[in-house]
Amino acid sequence: MLAVAAGELPPDRDRYGLEVKWDGIRALVHTGRATKVTGRHGVDYTRRYPELAGIGVRNAIIDGEVVVLDPHGRPSFGRLQHRMHLTDPDPAVLRLYPVTYLPFDLLHLDGVPLFDFPYRDRRALLDELDVGAPPYFPGESDLLAATNEQGLEGVVAKRLDSPYRAGTRSPWWIKVKNLxxxxxxxxxxxxxxxxxxxxxxxxxxxxxxxxxxxxxxxxxxxxxxxxxxxxxxxxxxxxxxxxxxxxxxxxxxxxxxxxxxxxxxxxxxxxxxxxxxxxxxxxxxxxxxxxxxx
The missing domain is CATH 2.40.50.140 (Nucleic acid-binding proteins)
Known part of the structure; x- marks a missing residue:
């Protein structure tokens, strides 16, 4: 599911949750007996990002962003470029540019599809998995200003009652960049x-x-x-x-x-x-x- 770009946050902000917009590569992580990582178009990223092996212990499909952090703890797309095209990165590259996975949605859990669950419920289930998902914030918060001060890319506002519609760019999700x-x-x-x-x-x-x-x-x-x-x-x-x-x-x-x-x-x-x-x-x-x- 993709977000629609906008110049400002929606006026009815109490109906939304706000997440930081991370500057990385979108990836689905399939957890369980063995971890599998796939990109937006189904490309297998498992060998490309070995750091993601072993995320979670239950059978789940998690949506999130692969990032490489700079010395200040901010995602750096320039650093990620050293990893994003390497199928089998060598140990030196893994040490210099380790990736971090930032989950923000949950699509399946123990064989149950969650696409029709509202966003707030999917996020609650994701938080229970304890896989390092960054928090989301009430729509009335000053998260956009905070991301601007910290040099982050922006925010994504997600309707709390929205389902997940794979492959679509929906106004239920709105991205606002700091320019x-x-x-x-x-x-x-x-x-x-x-x-x-x-x-x-x-x-x-x-x-x-x-x-x-x-x-x-x-x-x-x-x-x-x-x-x-x-x-x-x-x-x-x-x-x-x-x-x-x-x-x-x-x-x-x-x-x-x-x-x-x-x-x-x-x-x-x-x-x-x-x-x-x-x-x-x-x-x-x-x-x-x-x-x-x-």
Whole structure:
């Protein structure tokens, strides 16, 4: 079951429970005689995450998130990337990037399907299993503000009376991300595909550091058709034959003089100094590129 994105929490908050939105990989853990771990599309993750072996002693199917924590105890997607594609991680990788499982729902228990049980009852049964499920909070709590202060991704609001509907994105679950806005310098663009074929697929973002213009990621969402048309015209007049960035940039891109400043919203900085989940907001003609620093 998936959540619908929203810019704010629902007004009837007393009907919801709030959970922290963890920045990791979704996984179902099948417990019992032997533990099996599967991803959202049924891929077998059991060998990929051996730390999850032995969770629980009863026959159950648990829904939750696999994360790797940073030194401050916060989930780090950058650290998780060192694990998420390794089928048989070696002991050194296991020591450097150990995973933690954060359960938040219960789908089966001792052979009984729980899909039609309300969320509050599924959570009560999950808590009784004592498998390390983080708590959920009343909808009126200030959890969203608390996650923002702690540098976490946001919250998911779940209707207390909602059933579980696998494979659907339902308004019974609403996710609200903590977004921060900042200026970036446009140093290039990646050609689009499909509906955007012949135009801009994403913009190459940079900020100035003592080393020069430094790559901090691509932004490919948040644009209107009018935005894409305006940017395509502007960038066409700025095109150059070489990268303006001081550090390497992945993928093949079209390069431009770093004269345009834009504003994006994002959730956090990664360990590699990339903007996580950037969303385009607007051009900032009132800003000089040299003013956009790390």
């Amino acid at each position: 921060t806005a900042r200026e970036i310098v446009v140093g290039g663009w990646k050609p689009g595909k499909g509906r955007r074929s012949g135009g801009i697929g994403s913009l190459v973002m940079g900020v100035f550091t003592p080393d020069g213009l430094t790559y901090v990621g691509h932004v490919g969402t948040g644009f209107t058709d009018a935005d894409l048309g305006e940017l395509h015209d502007l960038l066409g007049s700025l095109e150059v034959g070489h990268s303006p960035f001081a550090n390497p940039v992945p993928w093949r891109n079209r390069w431009v003089r770093p004269d345009l400043v834009g504003e994006v919203a994002y959730t956090m900085w990664t360990d590699e100094r990339r903007l996580r989940h950037p969303v385009w907001r607007r051009l900032r003609p009132d800003k000089l590129p040299a003013e956009v620093t790390l």
